[in-house]
Amino acid sequence: MIQLLxxxxxxxxxxxSGALTILARNPVHSVLWLILAFFNAAGLMVxxxxxxxxxxxxxxxxxxxxxxxxxxxMMLDIDFAxxxxxxxxxxxxxxxxAVVLLAELVLGIGAYRAGALELGTPDGTAAPIVxxxxxxxxxxxxxxxxxFLFEAAGxxxxxxxxxxxVLTHRGNRAPRAHQNIGxxxxxxxxEATVNTRPEVGQGxxx
Amino acid sequence: MTAFFQSLGMNxxxxxxxxxxxxxxxxxxxxxxxxxxxxxxxxxxxxxxxxRRGPNxxxxxxxxxxxxxxxxxFLQETxxxxxxxxxxxxxxxxxxxxxxxxxxxxxxxxxGAVLADINVGLLYILAISxxxxxxxxxxxxxxxxxxxxxxxxxxxxxxxxxxxxxxxVLICVVLWAGTFNLNAIIxxxxxxxxxxxxxxxxxxxxxxxxxxxxxxxxxxxARAPFDLTEAESELVAGYQTEYSSxxxxxxxxxEYANVLLMCALNAILFFGGWLPPLELEILYxxxxxxxxxxKIFLFFFIFSWVRATVPRFxxxxxxxxxxxxxxxxxxxxxxxxxGYLMATGHFV
Numbered sequence: 001m002i003q004l005l006x007x008x009x010x011x012x013x014x015x016x017s018g019a020l021t022i023l024a025r026n027p028v029h030s031v032l033w034l035i036l037a038f039f040n041a042a043g044l045m046v047x048x049x050x051x052x053x054x055x056x057x058x059x060x061x062x063x064x065x066x067x068x069x070x071x072x073x074m075m076l077d078i079d080f081a082x083x084x085x086x087x088x089x090x091x092x093x094x095x096x097x098a099v100v101l102l103a104e105l106v107l108g109i110g111a112y113r114a115g116a117l118e119l120g121t122p123d124g125t126a127a128p129i130v131x132x133x134x135x136x137x138x139x140x141x142x143x144x145x146x147x148f149l150f151e152a153a154g155x156x157x158x159x160x161x162x163x164x165x166v167l168t169h170r171g172n173r174a175p176r177a178h179q180n181i182g183x184x185x186x187x188x189x190x191e192a193t194v195n196t197r198p199e200v201g202q203g204x205x206x
Numbered sequence: 207m208t209a210f211f212q213s214l215g216m217n218x219x220x221x222x223x224x225x226x227x228x229x230x231x232x233x234x235x236x237x238x239x240x241x242x243x244x245x246x247x248x249x250x251x252x253x254x255x256x257x258r259r260g261p262n263x264x265x266x267x268x269x270x271x272x273x274x275x276x277x278x279x280f281l282q283e284t285x286x287x288x289x290x291x292x293x294x295x296x297x298x299x300x301x302x303x304x305x306x307x308x309x310x311x312x313x314x315x316x317x318g319a320v321l322a323d324i325n326v327g328l329l330y331i332l333a334i335s336x337x338x339x340x341x342x343x344x345x346x347x348x349x350x351x352x353x354x355x356x357x358x359x360x361x362x363x364x365x366x367x368x369x370x371x372x373x374x375v376l377i378c379v380v381l382w383a384g385t386f387n388l389n390a391i392i393x394x395x396x397x398x399x400x401x402x403x404x405x406x407x408x409x410x411x412x413x414x415x416x417x418x419x420x421x422x423x424x425x426x427x428a429r430a431p432f433d434l435t436e437a438e439s440e441l442v443a444g445y446q447t448e449y450s451s452x453x454x455x456x457x458x459x460x461e462y463a464n465v466l467l468m469c470a471l472n473a474i475l476f477f478g479g480w481l482p483p484l485e486l487e488i489l490y491x492x493x494x495x496x497x498x499x500x501k502i503f504l505f506f507f508i509f510s511w512v513r514a515t516v517p518r519f520x521x522x523x524x525x526x527x528x529x530x531x532x533x534x535x536x537x538x539x540x541x542x543x544x545g546y547l548m549a550t551g552h553f554v
Contacts, residue, residue: 032294032344035340055326055329055330056329058334059332062337063332067343067366075359181523181526
């Protein structure tokens with residue numbers, strides 16, 4: 001009973017906030033609705049017993065990706081009139097993408113219903129192994145059967161990261177005031193002050 | 207508690223529901239009281255370190271000062287700036303406050319005394335604490351004012367930076383304990399040091415990670431010396447600049463609830479939570495939750511002490527510490543700890 005209520009609550013909020021993400025006029029509001037959708041999707045995952053995936057969804061998407069997204073959108077100065085002018089021009093392309101996504105969704109659900117995918121039955125009987133935690137199951141599978149794919153994904157991400165650094169790295173710019181923390185800490189009072197008696201008109205060397 | 211309500215003649219689902227609501231109240235109300243007392247303690251500690259008296263007028267020893275402040279704030283008018291985005295402006299403090307309370311659901315106060323004993327407890331805390339930044343960012347943006355906006359951007363960058371190294375520190379602890387469940391992590395610390403001392407901090411390999419975690423938790427909660435989000439010399443009051451009355455008080459309560467949460471995490475992950483410090487029969491005469499509260503308050507004292515004595519970091523120093531010192535160090539330690547555990551056959 002409580003599970004059913006929770007499911008309808010989460011599902012309704014996911015759909016409503018998903019719709020509002022594309023309907024909201026203000027881009028910052030859009031991002032915030034998207035975050036609400038992510039968060040409630042995590043709630044749905046908890047209900048089907050995939051708590052590890054739910055937590056990862058919140059940590060990675062809500063906690064890191066969406067923050068950066070919000071960060072960028074907040075600083076943009078978006079011209080709404082210009083955005084709406086582009087709507088007619090991009091409409092056919094948008095429809096094409098939507099049709100492809102719909103076809104994929106229908107095919108996926110069809111394959112699932114026909115039992116062609118090894119995801120368990122539609123009534124959810126072959127869901128997680130009872131008595132073993134989610135994390136252990138995923139870890140055991142990821143580091144044995146899918147080890148190559150897992151490492152390859154890591155490498156691809158590493159390459160992307162190096163690429164981003166190379167693109168933004170500017171090399172040796174003009175000299176700037178740079179703090180050498182090691183030198184500051186190593187400084188002692190004895191060497192900080194020196195008593196000298198310079199010749200008149202000579203000045204001191206610092 | 208569910209069993210108790212079932213014995214009153216409710217069916218399982220209702221009993222569970224009522225027990226959970228009762229559990230939430232049992233945690234949230236004492237927590238609010240604790241926050242009020244901790245604000246008082248904080249002010250007294252700073253005052254002592256600055257050779258002042260601190261609050262000493264309202265109630266005996268000034269004990270009721272926080273409640274007087276609360277009442278004052280409650281009776282004030284909530285002012286919404288005309289240029290602000292009204293809805294988001296009012297939601298932001300609510301997000302901060304709610305998120306600060308949510309994380310306490312998985313904190314074990316004694317053996318088995320936990321609202322939600324889930325097996326991803328530590329990940330849940332990481333997830334919830336990463337939500338905390340939204341209150342600040344939304345407040346900064348919705349205020350539609352310069353200083354709050356700067357503060358929001360600083361807060362976003364700061365919290366993301368330090369969450370990375372906190373994540374690696376937690377992995378070290380999880381590797382050693384072999385579980386994400388907070389109760390089980392505490393149990394794994396029983397007699398960890400020579401069969402006598404309870405706590406991971408007394409492990410030579412994990413001690414540096416505790417130091418990293420303590421400093422990172424100050425940065426994560428934006429406490430001094432890392433309080434750049436509300437650096438009064440540069441940003442007026444940061445993201446709170448445009449807030450008044452209760453909306454301001456919610457930020458304040460949320461901030462202190464987060465500080466207490468980080469103190470509790472320090473106690474749970476490295477000092478054995480509700481276990482007594484030494485594995486002696488006589489120390490078990492004192493109930494676990496008292497040990498836990500003593501440890502929380504000890505860490506809170508350290509937080510206050512640091513705040514009263516250490517000057518504020520500059521922003522580039524803060525980023526340098528997070529990305530160039532803590533991140534490589536904690537990454538190295540993950541390799542080191544897992545290598546040690548593999549070599550000694552901990553996982554077999």
